[in-house]
Amino acid sequence: MLVPSAPLLKKARSKGYAVPAFNINNLEVLKSVMDAAIKMKSPVIVQTSEGAIEYAGMEYLIAMVRVAAKAKIPVVLHVDHGKNLQTIKQAIDAGYTSVMYDGSSLPNKKNIENTKKVVAWAHKKGVSVEAEIGVLAGIEDFVSVEERDAKLTDPKQAADFAKKTGCDSLAVAIGTSHGAYKFKGETHLDIERLKQIAKLVKIPIVLHGASGVLEDVKALAECYGAKIGEARGVLDADIKQAIKNGVAKINIDTDLRLAFTAGIREAVSDMPKVIDPRKLLEPANLLMREVAMRKMEVFGSKGKA
Ligand code: G3H
Ligand code: 13P
Ligand code: ZN
Secondary structure: OEOOHHHHHHHHHHHOOOEEEEEOOOHHHHHHHHHHHHHHOOOEEEEEEHHHHHHHOHHHHHHHHHHHOOOOOOEEEEEEEEOOHHHHHHHHHHOOOEEEEOOOOOOHHHHHHHHHHHHHHHHHOOOEEEEEEOOOOOHHHOOOHHHHHHHOOOHHHHHHHHHHHOOOEEEEOOOOOOOOHHHHOOEOOOHHHHHHHHHHOOOOEEEOOOOOOOOOOHHHHHHHOOOOOOOOOEOHHHHHHHHHOOEEEEEEOHHHHHHHHHHHHHHHHHOOOOOOHHHHHHHHHHHHHHHHHHHHHHHOOOOOO
């Protein structure tokens, strides 16, 4: 069933697991994620970025997810990194059950002002709101400790932000970054900072940029061009620490993109004579499903639907 994210995430934080949030932009990704969630009896958040909305069209995305949500597990349809207030308003009115307003690149005062506006629109319709404070960049990207501290989320500012805006969940910057370039090395999370945030911020905390090549899924390591066990982003052990310290929603996009691409490459090279897209996409779907299921195990959401 289609549900808002707030109650799901509140429950997850109180019980010590995290709900996986996967970026989707087409039927293949959505079906793979749904197959995984149904198999694992896991609640699931399917989220669409502004780019995904532009690519597939909001109406197509909503229609597909409404069908997917006929499954007997909780499904959230969420806007990821909404920066355009009009798009967010449109999504709330059209049937999304959760939205993220990302004002993290704005001055704090403006971020608070815009987030409050979104909260007012959304809550009137029973839609949940995620907001963001802090700049998402890998710890290794900062040249000095001072620079790092200025960009990562400040615990007191985060608490003040949550109180003033009334948002339902809060994305924080503790050292992760978006995309595949983080796989050049291990990403170490600032767990001490997260502990301080969690002491002051009682709403569910959201971790973005959480992909980490699964070193034992051969095709993924190969897709990145690394040996198995060599290419790693966010480590499972760090994810588990983050969940222990208040993280209740974890965003994954890049790992699914890698799985999709690895599956397509394998199919095109193994089946040079096949021209049926359904057959060519099958390995990609299976690999995406495998990745999504692994995430549900690591996040502890298996069996929590
Ligand atoms: O955090 C960003 C997501 O990975 C979405 O990426 O804007 O290319 O759809 P996208
Ligand atoms: P990854 O690029 O690490 O998958 O992060 C995705 C994300 O945070 C989407 O909002
Ligand atoms: Zn993100």
